[in-house]
Amino acid sequence: MSEQILRPSPISASVDYDEDGVQHGFLSIPYSHDESAWGSIRMPICVIRNGDGPTALLTGGNHGDEYEGPIALYNLAASLDPATVTGRVIILPALNYPAFRAGRRTSPIDSGNMNRSFPGRPDGTITQKIADYVSRHLLPVADLVADIHSGGRTLEMTPFAAHHILPDKEHESRCRDAVMAFGAPFSIAMLELDAVGMLDTSVETLGKTFVTTELGGGGSSTPETVAVAKNGIHNILQHVGILEGSPKPADTTWLDMPDGDCFVVSDEEGLVEPCVSLGQDVKAGEIVARIHRIERTGTPPTDYRAKRDGILIGRHFPGRVTIGDCLGVLGMKV
Amino acid sequence: MSEQILRPSPISASVDYDEDGVQHGFLSIPYSHDESAWGSIRMPICVIRNGDGPTALLTGGNHGDEYEGPIALYNLAASLDPATVTGRVIILPALNYPAFRAGRRTSPIDSGNMNRSFPGRPDGTITQKIADYVSRHLLPVADLVADIHSGGRTLEMTPFAAHHILPDKEHESRCRDAVMAFGAPFSIAMLELDAVGMLDTSVETLGKTFVTTELGGGGSSTPETVAVAKNGIHNILQHVGILEGSPKPADTTWLDMPDGDCFVVSDEEGLVEPCVSLGQDVKAGEIVARIHRIERTGTPPTDYRAKRDGILIGRHFPGRVTIGDCLGVLGMKV
Amino acid sequence: MSEQILRPSPISASVDYDEDGVQHGFLSIPYSHDESAWGSIRMPICVIRNGDGPTALLTGGNHGDEYEGPIALYNLAASLDPATVTGRVIILPALNYPAFRAGRRTSPIDSGNMNRSFPGRPDGTITQKIADYVSRHLLPVADLVADIHSGGRTLEMTPFAAHHILPDKEHESRCRDAVMAFGAPFSIAMLELDAVGMLDTSVETLGKTFVTTELGGGGSSTPETVAVAKNGIHNILQHVGILEGSPKPADTTWLDMPDGDCFVVSDEEGLVEPCVSLGQDVKAGEIVARIHRIERTGTPPTDYRAKRDGILIGRHFPGRVTIGDCLGVLGMKV
Amino acid sequence: MSEQILRPSPISASVDYDEDGVQHGFLSIPYSHDESAWGSIRMPICVIRNGDGPTALLTGGNHGDEYEGPIALYNLAASLDPATVTGRVIILPALNYPAFRAGRRTSPIDSGNMNRSFPGRPDGTITQKIADYVSRHLLPVADLVADIHSGGRTLEMTPFAAHHILPDKEHESRCRDAVMAFGAPFSIAMLELDAVGMLDTSVETLGKTFVTTELGGGGSSTPETVAVAKNGIHNILQHVGILEGSPKPADTTWLDMPDGDCFVVSDEEGLVEPCVSLGQDVKAGEIVARIHRIERTGTPPTDYRAKRDGILIGRHFPGRVTIGDCLGVLGMKV
Amino acid sequence: MSEQILRPSPISASVDYDEDGVQHGFLSIPYSHDESAWGSIRMPICVIRNGDGPTALLTGGNHGDEYEGPIALYNLAASLDPATVTGRVIILPALNYPAFRAGRRTSPIDSGNMNRSFPGRPDGTITQKIADYVSRHLLPVADLVADIHSGGRTLEMTPFAAHHILPDKEHESRCRDAVMAFGAPFSIAMLELDAVGMLDTSVETLGKTFVTTELGGGGSSTPETVAVAKNGIHNILQHVGILEGSPKPADTTWLDMPDGDCFVVSDEEGLVEPCVSLGQDVKAGEIVARIHRIERTGTPPTDYRAKRDGILIGRHFPGRVTIGDCLGVLGMKV
């Protein structure tokens, strides 16, 4: 495909990325709409810099109903002492900020799923404009990018960090080292089949070190999952040399998700009865969940069974399920 | 207050409450609306009877986003063998059925909170019509009523069963025995300050034995909380003599909620950082949760502290909180 | 019940009911809302009077998605020459005017079903205020009331006029004569089991002659069903002595709806395949409609059969059906 | 236009198009949204194959409020014996499945009008993804495509089958023969002025035989219109050699729609009084419909007249009309 | 009417009305809903007290889209020094707080118009609960009540203060003196025809001195109208003896609104062309506004004329108007 000349981004930053110290500011996204003819969206950004050194870009709220990332990053922004930093930390605690304000996976303005909107467009939707700004202004200056996801309101995951299986093995190895440094209870090497539109892909295309995570879900968080996020972020900042010291050796279990048999998908609408706890071992053939019809009593539930041995690393969260929903995800110990 | 002559209920049942065997049927509630001029709502009901004996009325889905009750009761309806029964079990797995179909606390038809709609009205809203039918046709024939609640989409609770502190101590003692039989991990004797509109009050006014519960929440369920519901229901059916055998002695912790200091309420809107895990011990003065402002980074979070020593038995579930929301609930060991 | 002193109606009429000639005016209903702080609803009314004589009150649009009545009545108001009248005709072409403007069965303002809102309240909802005005200002001055219904958007009916079976047989006989005069293709004597809230009941309580109809449906009309409405209204105005001449003898088929077996109700959600045409004879056991599940192919449809011999006089209109919807209505020839 | 390299479709089929026998399966369309982070839409598909031979692709529900096609095709899928087949029948009973589930013309997910979305895009909206899958995976393997339309909720049509006037007269002749075989009461040769985005155009561009229909409407169906669909589909399967036998000679009336004078369009908002029945002959100058203003009585209605002699083959269905709506469509006998 | 025993209010105050000094607190209104099972609404209240003396209750935001009252009262609460006070000032800057948060006239929770909800009900809607708390807990302890209204989003008014014409002339005279003290540019003695449900009526029934106002509108405010509110409130606090000094003699124009001819009401839907400026003199017969039809050009607009000589004291604000909207209000100089 030919190079396309893009318009400049309409987004402006109130922070100076090259200034030392702590800056709490905004990305201003012009937004002319029925409720404000000359309005804009002001999305929080924090830059903490101390001289030359590596740059880490830390993002949460890529989906607006995932909370461990934002909690860890608002805390980090409020507490990180620049004197302890070598180089620079750029923090976007809520990447899809309109979605985050609404507590929704996607943007209430344009229904945009941020992680399907990269590399974005300067003249596109609000979601695409944010993606474009990140792609053209922040990714190029970053050495390491960590994007803290959780399962969101409709999924719950055992806490894991992950890297992708990449064509460039040196690149993959850098990412794997960062995942190891993060030190989540579980770690996964993922093969992304359809990576179009993801932040991950935009980062990796630039050859940058990338860590992604899934740290809990259900649209909530716990002290335990928040601790995983806080520790993991501290660890990778040490790992990349921005903070002093080195992360303590990770006690993580490496998992694999080799093919589509890892997913248990519902063919029915109904009431979910979970039969396996998250993080528990499962044998092939074991019932993972049962679906009850709700329209009448006396109908036997349908059993959904594991197609492989593994660990239940993800599960449908809401009590009601519809056709095509993911009921469970299995990981296999490496 | 003077006796009021009420119209007959417009609801009709397709089951015969006095027939032996298993019947899976409907309560039909006439509902003329824009999408169906001569429509009705068909709400599932199951009656399992074997000769004379006590009657238990078991209800779930009083709030439509609470799942342990419906799961246990659809299972019970599909599996209970009438030959093992003495007397009668009447099962309403989803008491606010329109709310349950929508996965909402309240009814999408009339915004009715079922547990504020008792004793109901035959010429009221759909929610009030259901409450009225239950009040006039089912409560009078029941010896024991168990209403299985959870925290719903916005609260999460440690699993407990509860009875109310009642003026008639013999009545309270009967209820307490049933709670003990239910055998949840925690048990509570509650003093209801504003009991108007609750199913609980309608049941207790008739002098019937009543058990209520809170078994989890977040709009989901787990194998563990479902097991509490299933076992508890089996236990009280034994306790009341409908099933043979007697419940195994309960290993439950009795708690108290003496006053308003048990509740931690938010004075702010923001992002919740939970600092104490559900079921964990808390000391007075300890931080239960922190609220982060989301509009900008760099603002220190506000700490919300326990006003008493206790156990965290309930917590706000969604990652976002608004002013007036309940952040945490403490119970005190008796 | 004791007499209740009601406040005066807040509704005012721009017409003088005692003035001779044709008046096209409004009922003004004060309506303070977000879009108009000091607004009002102006509902069309027409009074055509020529000296002393009987008064007919003619209403359409009791449900806002039924069109034969409004079409016939807007035509009548635009064309009736007062010189041909003896007495008075009061025309409300769209009784639930907010519903009619929206093309909905019920009011978009308050979800009010007009035919469940009588006798209304002067301090109630907009729907109840209209009902109250009609009850206290128009019904008392009428000798004959004709309320022209159709099936609405969700039902289709063979055209019939009807009266109720009433305790006062002289009263019933007057109503039956008016139905006979109306001269619809079918005529029915109905036993209303739950008549609370209906205009019908308010009219009959005052001992007035009352005709109701069902003339088509589906949220549309045809030249044929409009002609039934126009002719029927002309006929009863002759019958009551307001217009000269007498209605030509009706060629109508009298039907009966003796009990609940006349209704075929769906126990399922799905796609409706109609198997009997409206107005066609059906034998007990014959398939009236079949419901196909839409989630997957290859599932056999469920057959819904007639429980009696009869004529199909009503049918569910939309292609999709849900549990509790009325699939078909049978009438039995007398 | 230059060839564009398209990404593979993200849609996967659970059926094997080359396997003999009957398969009832799904097309799975990944759909990550607020209610299901890792969800998908499962759209029913049926493949019935018996050895080599021609392939017919049969589609209904291109618009989700048109019911004759889905009814005939769910029936066909549930009843067609592969032993009677030579070649292959691929059935998509509800092409815009999200629209069909909602009973709407267009998709509730993306407002997509399926018949303006061809040839689609693999990275577009859900509607465009379905169109793309059909364009690239199903149309190329089909010999004959029949797409069964009706008028939908807002139009009613006399039942007709149609082909387009095409530049390749052999191609047109093949299509005309198939229309003749279908044997609807009316048949039309249509000149499509603006064919961009239609399934029709995608099929015809590939030189495939194509039949389209309009079989009723109003968002409902009747035994008569369903029979036209069932018979017509059976006939073209015989015509194309998939079923044995040959269709009985069609008793169809051929019509023409030469220009814009065939359409009667409303310049006003109001209440529609239909003056001509569907299928009835009309003379130029005759009133087809009248529009009544609803805001006040006493205003004479506006007459809308036919501009040509013809047959009324289509009409506005709802009782209310707005400016720019099509009130009537005339066909001229050839 | 007989005395009705009402339940206690479920609303609790965090302020002590009898404590000296400044207290900024909340009224907590329990509100269990889908987004917060155990939630509440916290409505701001301020009490400023200094020993014994008169009590003034000052309210704004009775309708949520009226801003002069809230601006003046948030300022007063933030700045009033208790040392300058004799007695007590109770400030509710936003009486219909849910409506005020939404910028709407009525509550988004229950559509309640606060000024039609008095005296309220403790077991009613949220709006009725607030009205009930004010009626039973605040009005009885107040000597003077001032309720600061403006025209809201849909009306604009010349700034005036007003009292009602009351049966007790001593009472009316007290109110009139307070209006005179308020010192708005215009002052009006109003005859309320339908006073049911108003705060005004609840206050006057208790014999308390009452001032109401209309100070601008359009859903906005100006420095001038805000100054009228601030000065007026200061003046009446002096007048009632809570603040020292006496209000400077008012330069106000007294007006009269003798009958319905003061109102110009639209009989049409369309685009409003205002022809007279707010506050300008008008002669009977003069055009106040013209309505243009928007559906087509070339239609002459309809003129709406004054029925009396007077001053234009109110006007429809939005550019579009519908049937029954108030186009203009005239006041007559006394």
Place this chain on the structure above:
Amino acid sequence: MSEQILRPSPISASVDYDEDGVQHGFLSIPYSHDESAWGSIRMPICVIRNGDGPTALLTGGNHGDEYEGPIALYNLAASLDPATVTGRVIILPALNYPAFRAGRRTSPIDSGNMNRSFPGRPDGTITQKIADYVSRHLLPVADLVADIHSGGRTLEMTPFAAHHILPDKEHESRCRDAVMAFGAPFSIAMLELDAVGMLDTSVETLGKTFVTTELGGGGSSTPETVAVAKNGIHNILQHVGILEGSPKPADTTWLDMPDGDCFVVSDEEGLVEPCVSLGQDVKAGEIVARIHRIERTGTPPTDYRAKRDGILIGRHFPGRVTIGDCLGVLGMKV
């Protein structure tokens, strides 16, 4: 950019642009949607022509909540005598007609902001289709284009006309002369930084003389602002030679908006207290507006100050403000 071959516009006009006299007609935009399968939007257009001469294209309602343009243009279309015209006037009183019907800035159909949709697309959204028709059919035949804006529902502006600073100084001078002729109270030469998508840009790209305005706002209009529109339009028609005579010399104040310091933007959500009146002089450092937090009383408001000396030429209109909204706009006297 390469030339792109565009499809013909699907929009058809009922007027003949080359016919002498007055024509009131429609642009018909095909619009197939759920409420009308074969529907269209009919947008009013007026052409007034008298022989050869210049062509003026006059547009209002580019944003649907701005009223001075539509009022002046509906009046002009209804009153302009072609005998007084030399050449041609084409009037589109409501350019974003769907938005105008809804009283919204943007289209309710596709959320399109018309002034960000140029040059449009024939196969795009409804908003883009209108822009495309104007771009390809009307702009090329116009000599002068005047687009009458106001501030809309969320902004209020002092009345001004404006031209852009353009690279071709002769072109700019022509535009400046037209602005001078328009004769608004204020006139501005604007430097548009992000002109993509504006009608302005499409006009200027063709080298046509262009005048834009901002004449009031708040979603309303006044006799004064309407007079500015009417006079201004009359003046430029004289200026361009379509009407006889020459505009009387303008008494206008020329202003400048040199940089971003002209804008005062809110960093907070809250209640706006305006401190400067529109059109008033402001000194650098002076408070323009204050924001009060509404959640509690007693919090001091935040002051927003002018960064330059100037005149307040624009202000936020609604009483509530959110982060990123424009609170005020300053112009500097040249």
